Amino acid sequence: MTEHKTVLKGLEGVYVTESGVSLIDTENGALYYAGYDLRELVEHSSFEEVMFLLIHKRLPLRQEFSEFRELIRRSMELEPIHIEAIHRYARIVDVLTLLVILISLKGTGRQGGDPRDVNSAVDIVAKMGSFLSTIVRIKEGGDYVPPRSDFSYAENLLNMMNGGNYEDEHVEILDDLLIIHADHGISASTFAALVAASTLSDMYSSVAAAILALKGPLHGGASEASYEQALNIGDPAKVPAWLEATLSQKKKVMGFGHRVYKIYDPRAVVLKEIIAKYLDRMDGKVRLVYEITKALEDYGQKYLAPRGIFPNLDLWTPILYRMIGLPSDTFTALFAVSRSAGWTAHILEYWRDNRLIRPLHLYVGEYPRKYIPMELRGDS
């Protein structure tokens, strides 16, 4: 076992499982869901179909997809216990924490381990969306809006959030955003889900663990930080000076760099294409953030690309989040809603051949040490 005495801190480059959910092609800058190019799915597919694809590793047939969508819509309905908890906590706890509480409530008394439990996977993704929309709605003084059976998942999210106050193009943009964030291999949050699931903790609890990992600024929190960064810069003309000062102080530039990519993040490429489509309809603060982001990309690449650091998706997402009216404290929560499709697909896949995730540590420190009674230790 000597060859393993190396400490693999951060597990960089370490393969922890086999998976057919997604493939990140870091050489050619492409992301595939069950073999389908993300770009093609954004153009032709829907988030519901991507949910099906991630779980079943194939595209659905007409009849089964119709049943699948019906299951999603039914599962989007909230129970009184959830609506009540949202009323109680929406104004005093942050959105991700409230999602953890709401999903945990559903995990009570359950056990995990069944790789065929598609119903729980669908229930989680459906509920996550309804939770987020209802949190925003109730925080703004509104009441719970039930899901409509004639609406897509994305349209239900907007309708439940805004009670009819949204535009058709917002539905398209949200559907695209949901697809883009749906999976990305074994990210830290997905790995947290697998660690919990590997003890046969239930699927709801495993997803709650994932959200708790997504909370961190090194993971899901990056898009909110990237938005704050753009607002703080405040003016595209200030970008070059800001960037030079930030880099000379060796501070982190949000929206750049990613553990697995040493090239341009393919998700950011797709995001830029979507933004280009709606550019003429962007104005006010969103337009300003766009101009600042554009300047950040241009100047940032000049300095950072030679070091192998490229823009990632968090540089571009805030523009689209704000364009569809999402409050900035819910950016990471929308990421969680979308990624719950990937989390649940990975959990189901892992349970097909479950193995408890239980690593080791290398002990550093002296031993054995002799216990010395307090009175012989000396004072203060």
Next chain:
Amino acid sequence: MTEHKTVLKGLEGVYVTESGVSLIDTENGALYYAGYDLRELVEHSSFEEVMFLLIHKRLPLRQEFSEFRELIRRSMELEPIHIEAIHRYARIVDVLTLLVILISLKGTGRQGGDPRDVNSAVDIVAKMGSFLSTIVRIKEGGDYVPPRSDFSYAENLLNMMNGGNYEDEHVEILDDLLIIHADHGISASTFAALVAASTLSDMYSSVAAAILALKGPLHGGASEASYEQALNIGDPAKVPAWLEATLSQKKKVMGFGHRVYKIYDPRAVVLKEIIAKYLDRMDGKVRLVYEITKALEDYGQKYLAPRGIFPNLDLWTPILYRMIGLPSDTFTALFAVSRSAGWTAHILEYWRDNRLIRPLHLYVGEYPRKYIPMELRGDS
């Protein structure tokens, strides 16, 4: 990178970090906390001192320990938001889920990353104990009992749980149990905490992730299952036949086997010594469970020891849990209370040299696949 293409499923035998919190000596069957033998600590130390030891890697001096205990006691006081949530949820959600909710509430709006944040570590362990005791108390129709400044952590737990209705020896037993479960290297729950903490998610959220992993029957749930097993057997005389039937059906015997031990679990040795001390005061159902467990150990070892499977601590803990009056649905929760000392110590230690835990997966499946529109896929 070819040498890493092996999939290290379950991370068995993989070192993921350096740590001085505890050392598991699997060859000699010993467990050390910061170099001190568990057996010596159970005999001479207290849970509060072990908390200090795990965080600071040394025993406290008189004056600093007095301040440390004072901090623990103050931190044990509950806020109205927690008491209210316990009243609301104690009867409808399981105890671990409620602990997740209560700890998550405290994580709202926080960020992690500070290795010197001892106050949060102490607050978490203090609150976990108060949460558990108050959940039990309120479930049984009582009201919140505030912590007393003249009581130890263990005594406060019993007093807050039972409102004065406990014996001196229960305090000693509980203190021992808390010490025995305080740390055990990078167990699945500790690893879940580290994965969340590595994204710089806050300490409360990271501990919530740990509890969610502990929920699983392959990890923390084992002691409750072991107790159920003893009750189901019902009679020590039935053990040999039950064991043969169970083994011939290749079913799992609870309380036997552990990923890291191929010898007798040293914690189980300590537990047996404690049980021996109180044996003459055990009667009724606890005595029956003891007799069944004893028979399980004797016959179980005969069959399982040759295969390298030995009794673990979960075989013995239920006897002591029940002896101090803990309801069987709170066994795993008490484990969580105790282990929160280890979780927080590991988190603080990891943040000294933080590295995002972000592994890879080996993609299995075809790609690229060409998207086919629904109408060309055929029906049903």
